[in-house]
Amino acid sequence: MDAGAAKHLYSLQHCKILHLVRHGQGVHNVQGQNGPEALVSREFFDAQLSPLGWQQVNNLRKQVEASGLTKKVDLVITSPLLRTLQTAVGVFGETQTKGFEVSPSLNANVGKVSHHNSTSGVINCPPIVAVELCRERLGVHPCDQRRSVSEYQSLFPGIDFKLIESEDDNLWKADTREPFEEVVARGMKFLKWLWTRPEKEIAVVSHGIFLQHTLNALLNDCKPALMSELCPRFANCEVRSVVIVDKSATESCYAGSVSVGIQLPRDVTKESISREEVSN
Numbered sequence: 001m002d003a004g005a006a007k008h009l010y011s012l013q014h015c016k017i018l019h020l021v022r023h024g025q026g027v028h029n030v031q032g033q034n035g036p037e038a039l040v041s042r043e044f045f046d047a048q049l050s051p052l053g054w055q056q057v058n059n060l061r062k063q064v065e066a067s068g069l070t071k072k073v074d075l076v077i078t079s080p081l082l083r084t085l086q087t088a089v090g091v092f093g094e095t096q097t098k099g100f101e102v103s104p105s106l107n108a109n110v111g112k113v114s115h116h117n118s119t120s121g122v123i124n125c126p127p128i129v130a131v132e133l134c135r136e137r138l139g140v141h142p143c144d145q146r147r148s149v150s151e152y153q154s155l156f157p158g159i160d161f162k163l164i165e166s167e168d169d170n171l172w173k174a175d176t177r178e179p180f181e182e183v184v185a186r187g188m189k190f191l192k193w194l195w196t197r198p199e200k201e202i203a204v205v206s207h208g209i210f211l212q213h214t215l216n217a218l219l220n221d222c223k224p225a226l227m228s229e230l231c232p233r234f235a236n237c238e239v240r241s242v243v244i245v246d247k248s249a250t251e252s253c254y255a256g257s258v259s260v261g262i263q264l265p266r267d268v269t270k271e272s273i274s275r276e277e278v279s280n
Contacts, residue, residue: 187214
């Protein structure tokens with residue numbers, strides 16, 4: 001590389017590599033294409049992955065394994081909603097795990113879907129920790145309301161839920177939708193918390209609205225080219241890898257793509273949904 005082209009030089013001591021992952025397509029995303037009113041139905045409470053969502057997860061797992069990313073990631077942080085938990089374990093979890101079957105009692109429209117989304121007996125995958133701060137925009141939509149911690153623990157025994165303070169979902173309100181300003185504030189609080197972690201390379205499995213608004217806030221003083229690269233809407237199971245730098249230590253910041261060869265997939269679904277509220 002031409003030395004003149006290297007405009008920033010930082011110590012790794014003050015940097016973290018984040019691999020931001022949006023969950024695979026959920027059953028609510030499918031119905032949401034018919035209009036946002038579908039998202040207020042209790043039928044989609046804590047929506048799970050759709051069949052296409054599982055295909056996206058399996059495809060992404062193959063891509064991260066082929067790229068070597070699975071071995072590089074020190075930690076996986078996931079939102080504690082069913083579709084993100086399924087995505088986190090499906091992409092980064094141990095392959096030799098017991099199967100898990102979602103029964104009709106969990107969601108009336110689900111049917112039975114078997115997939116490897118339990119990390120029981122994990123040996124060769126990074127630890128997976130559930131964190132409330134990286135949840136989707138809160139309130140009104142039942143698809144964004146979580147189950148009890150006890151229920152999740154029984155379904156995902158290999159995921160660490162110790163950082164979730166309340167057994168039941170005390171954050172989601174049936175009559176109040178979280179303002180975007182509060183989503184951004186939560187995103188900044190989440191990034192601040194990440195700096196307290198010792199891990200240097202972290203995968204974050206979250207949601208489209210949360211990821212997009214957090215990146216927009218983080219990059220609001222960066223060049224337009226970088227904004228256009230990192231801030232468009234996330235496709236389902238898309239990965240965007242960034243380096244974040246501790247501004248207090250460097251008096252500067254840089255966020256950009258890390259060359260890991262998996263800035264994909266945008267082609268797993270033929271159509272993208274333009275309405276932000278429909279494809280969260």
